[in-house]
Amino acid sequence: MKKLKVLIVDDSSVMRKIVERALRQAGLELTEVLEASNGAEALTQVQKGGLDMILSDINMPVMDGLEFLKSLAGVEAAKGVPVIMITTEGSEARVVEALSAGAKAYLRKPFTPEQVKERVTPLLGGGQ
Amino acid sequence: MSSITKSSASQTGVAFDPAWKTILECAAIEVFEMMAGVRPELNSASTGAPVGEQTAMVGMAGALCGMTTLRCAKETSARFAALMLGESAASDHSSSGDALGELCNMVAGNFKSKISTLADHCMLSVPTVITGADYAMETSEPTEVVIVPLLFEGLPVWISLVIHT
Numbered sequence: 001m002k003k004l005k006v007l008i009v010d011d012s013s014v015m016r017k018i019v020e021r022a023l024r025q026a027g028l029e030l031t032e033v034l035e036a037s038n039g040a041e042a043l044t045q046v047q048k049g050g051l052d053m054i055l056s057d058i059n060m061p062v063m064d065g066l067e068f069l070k071s072l073a074g075v076e077a078a079k080g081v082p083v084i085m086i087t088t089e090g091s092e093a094r095v096v097e098a099l100s101a102g103a104k105a106y107l108r109k110p111f112t113p114e115q116v117k118e119r120v121t122p123l124l125g126g127g128q
Numbered sequence: 129m130s131s132i133t134k135s136s137a138s139q140t141g142v143a144f145d146p147a148w149k150t151i152l153e154c155a156a157i158e159v160f161e162m163m164a165g166v167r168p169e170l171n172s173a174s175t176g177a178p179v180g181e182q183t184a185m186v187g188m189a190g191a192l193c194g195m196t197t198l199r200c201a202k203e204t205s206a207r208f209a210a211l212m213l214g215e216s217a218a219s220d221h222s223s224s225g226d227a228l229g230e231l232c233n234m235v236a237g238n239f240k241s242k243i244s245t246l247a248d249h250c251m252l253s254v255p256t257v258i259t260g261a262d263y264a265m266e267t268s269e270p271t272e273v274v275i276v277p278l279l280f281e282g283l284p285v286w287i288s289l290v291i292h293t
Contacts, residue, residue: 013222013226014227015226059253059254088233088238089237089252091247092248094248109230109234110162111162
């Protein structure tokens with residue numbers, strides 16, 4: 001099983017921990033979990049490279065998740081790194097906007113570890 | 129905390145519907161059950177106004193203007209944090225407040241996603257958490273207020289929806 005280095009982006013520290021917990025409960029083996037509290041902080045982390053997956057909230061101060069997602073297009077280190085948007089905003093328009101901007105999947109809060117697994121596993125290239 | 133984001137919300141208001149109380153109950157019960165692992169019960173014995181030292185608030189703008197609040201005692205929000213993050217979080221005041229804010233955010237999001245006329249046309253703010261019981265909230269009239277009293281492991285919790293009509 002491939003060990004993963006993931007970046008979790010959310011302005012709530014509680015939610016970042018919940019997402020990490022859900023990933024582990026879903027059976028994923030995490031070698032490193034990086035955290036950022038907004039899109040701008042996340043971009044700095046992404047530029048360091050080596051990530052296997054990014055999970056990002058949408059509604060955040062400073063730089064929101066959609067702006068962050070669009071900014072990733074110009075970052076070499078983000079190429080091929082799947083992004084999953086996690087948010088309370090379940091509107092169809094936002095789902096379409098996120099998927100059009102390059103997100104690979106969309107997860108709505110509240111979520112169960114099973115739902116996290118359903119979204120994450122197909123993006124790991126069969127290694128899980 | 130930042131203000132309501134995005135300007136894409138519709139300017140056409142959605143009229144208040146008394147059925148929203150049942151929808152808010154369902155939305156709240158789903159969130160608590162999924163995130164804290166315990167299904168709350170409706171507190172039919174509760175008749176008074178919400179009380180407690182912690183209140184989380186999420187603003188709503190667009191087709192529906194108002195606020196969703198979640199109020200409870202400090203011990204109850206500590207219990208939420210423990211269930212969501214593990215026992216060590218119960219003694220961390222910032223984790224308790226953050227957990228309450230996220231629960232409120234999810235209740236507001238879940239509520240609006242269940243109403244087709246709101247889902248794409250009502251935006252949510254990031255949550256704000258007030259600590260302290262001695263305050264009064266004043267909003268401009270006219271308003272409709274929906275209060276859902278719950279019992280979570282026997283502890284009282286109130287969800288309120290304050291809507292500018």
